[in-house]
Every structure is written in C-alpha cells, then in structure tokens.
Amino acid sequence: MRLPDFEAWAMFSAVAEHRSFTDAARAMSVSKATVSKAITRLEQHLDTSLFSRTSRRLTLTESGRRLADHASRIMVEGLAAEEAAREEITELAGIVRLGAPMSFGLTRVAPLLAEFMALHPAIIIDLNLSDERIDLVESGLDATLRIAAMPDSSLRARRLCDVRGHYVASPGYVERKGLPTHPSDLSDHDCLLYTNIPNPETWRFSRAGGETVAVQPRTRMMTNSGEAMLPALRAGIGITYLPDFIINEDLANGSLISILEEWQGAPIGLHLVTPPSRLRPARVEACLDFLALRLAQ
Structure with a gap:
C-alpha cells in the first residue's frame, strides 16, 4: 500500500x-x-x-x-x-519504567521512589526487581540500576558509587570451624556462592600492596539471591561475600562478623544504565537525576 x-x-x-x-x-x-x-x-x-x-x-x-x-x-x-x-x-507526568536488583531495590531504591512520587504526583513508577541481567531495550525499561563490573556495550552506564563488600560468617561458625586468616584457608571451609555473576565458583581477593589471590571455595550452598543466604549464614552454615546494604544490620547486631578484613573481593560499583540515546522525557530525566544524587551519597 x-x-x-x-x-x-x-x-x-x-x-x-x-x-x-x-x-x-x-x-x-x-x-x-x-x-x-x-x-x-x-x-x-x-x-x-x-x-x-x-x-x-x-x-x-x-x-x-x-x-x-x-x-x-x-x-x-x-x-x-x-x-x-x-x-x-x-511534562513531569506519565510512566517511568525502572529496573533494580531485588535486595537493593527493596532496601534502597523503593524508599527513594516513595519520596520522588510524593514530589511528583503525576508520575507513575513501574519498578521491576530482579537479580537477573535484564535486556534493557527488549524489556522497555527507561533505565536500570546494576551492581556489577560493567562490560563494554552500546548501553550508557553511569557509575554512581563503589559498593563495599565483606566476607562474613556467624560467631557460631567461627567458634566451630575456626577463623580463616588467608583466602587459601577457604578450601577447608564451607562457603555460600552467589551465582548471578560470571565465574561464581572462583573468588578473587586483593589487598594493600597489590597482592592478589584466586581460590575455589568449598561450596555448601549456591543461590542467585544474596538475601537468600542470610538464614544459612545466621545459622552458622558457612562463609560468603556480600555487599554492605544486605548485611549492615547483621554486622551491627553481631549476628554476623566480618572476616579476612585485610582482603577485598573484586571491585564492584553501582551503575545507572540507560539506552544509547541521550533523548529522554523530562519525567525520566527528573527521576534518574533524583536517584543518582541520592544513591551517590
């Protein structure tokens, strides 16, 4: 025609x-x-x-x-x-479609979005929480937050801040199994693995001075949710590496303790990821600027 x-x-x-x-x-x-x-x-x-x-x-x-x-x-x-x-x-009205990791979305993003919606009554938020790597364009999202080392891609990724992690275990586990003092000790310990990353079976450590170590921990549990590890951790099942936004409360109340404190895992950051185009509706731009400012703090 x-x-x-x-x-x-x-x-x-x-x-x-x-x-x-x-x-x-x-x-x-x-x-x-x-x-x-x-x-x-x-x-x-x-x-x-x-x-x-x-x-x-x-x-x-x-x-x-x-x-x-x-x-x-x-x-x-x-x-x-x-x-x-x-x-x-x-116009600051209409739908803003966002993605975020499950635990981080619940604890950090959702409260901020409540503040943002109170400031902009005509904006509707569609929040998709998932620890899976979502195809931003195919899913129709305006933006997503990712906690990861970002690979090269056509997407635009803005690093908002570093995300600090800790190797942790319960006091009961350390009392029963002993305290590892070097990453190589983990071959004799039960470990909980987060699977939603490349090569989850290999843990990489670094410390001041430039020393690096790669180990393959003995696996007791595998899951694609960091929050799902908490009951096992608190019960003394094993050791894992988790970001502070998941374990801060447990560290504060003593149900978990930080171990191997001289060592850090692979560096990760919080990224705001958007499609390639710089053109966005004002409502989307306002929401992303609000989240970027608050999360970077």
Whole structure:
C-alpha cells in the first residue's frame, strides 16, 4: 500500500488557506518552488487539478474545494501529534519504567521512589526487581540500576558509587570451624556462592600492596539471591561475600562478623544504565537525576 504524501497534503492546505503559493511558502518557511513541486506532485497522483491559475488569481477547482477540508484536518492532526509529543517529552507526568536488583531495590531504591512520587504526583513508577541481567531495550525499561563490573556495550552506564563488600560468617561458625586468616584457608571451609555473576565458583581477593589471590571455595550452598543466604549464614552454615546494604544490620547486631578484613573481593560499583540515546522525557530525566544524587551519597 502506498502511503499518502503527507507533505504535499500539508502544503496544499496552506496554499488553500492563503490562496497564494508565495504566502504559503513564507508561512511554512520553505521555498515557493518546494510548494509548487508538492502541489504538482499531489495533482499528478490524484489525477486532478486542485487550483485554477491565472496571472492575477489563484482559485480552488471544484475538486480542490472538496479536498481542502480533508487537507486541513490532516494538517491539524499532524500539528496536534507533534504538540502531544512535545508535552510527553517535557511534562513531569506519565510512566517511568525502572529496573533494580531485588535486595537493593527493596532496601534502597523503593524508599527513594516513595519520596520522588510524593514530589511528583503525576508520575507513575513501574519498578521491576530482579537479580537477573535484564535486556534493557527488549524489556522497555527507561533505565536500570546494576551492581556489577560493567562490560563494554552500546548501553550508557553511569557509575554512581563503589559498593563495599565483606566476607562474613556467624560467631557460631567461627567458634566451630575456626577463623580463616588467608583466602587459601577457604578450601577447608564451607562457603555460600552467589551465582548471578560470571565465574561464581572462583573468588578473587586483593589487598594493600597489590597482592592478589584466586581460590575455589568449598561450596555448601549456591543461590542467585544474596538475601537468600542470610538464614544459612545466621545459622552458622558457612562463609560468603556480600555487599554492605544486605548485611549492615547483621554486622551491627553481631549476628554476623566480618572476616579476612585485610582482603577485598573484586571491585564492584553501582551503575545507572540507560539506552544509547541521550533523548529522554523530562519525567525520566527528573527521576534518574533524583536517584543518582541520592544513591551517590
């Protein structure tokens, strides 16, 4: 099916309104030749004359009069669509679709979004919580938060802050199994593995001075949720490495203790990830700026 020549219909509407090729061209900020070619193109496609031309006057033919209202409606609808698009881009209203890791989303992101929605009553938040790596474009998300080392990709990733992690165990586990003093000791200890990362079976350690060690811990539990490890940790089942936003409360109340404190795991950061385009509606931009500012603190 051949699409209508919308440009020609819009120019026909302008000429019909102004009764002048020159005035129509001036109103549309195009050349008179452009308008003339568009009208000729439309007349040839319709196989009918739209205007009667003389050296002094330009008048609509009978066909032109019948079609002028249709052309005017096409023009009005096109302008209305562009206006709606501009409002969609600039108005702080509508849906913002976000993704975040499950535990971090519950503990840190959700409270901030409550604050943001209170500031902007016309904005609707669609929050997708998952520890899986979501395809941002395919899922239709405006942005997602990721806690990871970011690989190269076409997506735009803004690092907001470092995420500190700790190797932890319960006091009961340490009393029963002993305190590891070097990463190589973990081959004799039960460990809980977070699987939603590349190579979860290998733990990499570093410490001041540049020393690095890679070990394969003895596995007692595997899960794709850091929060799911907490009951086993508290029960003294094993050792694991978790970010502080999951274990801060347990460290504070003593149900877990930090071990191997001279050593750090692979560095990770909190990233705000968006599609490649820099163009975003104002509501999305406002939400991302709010989250970036608060989370970076």
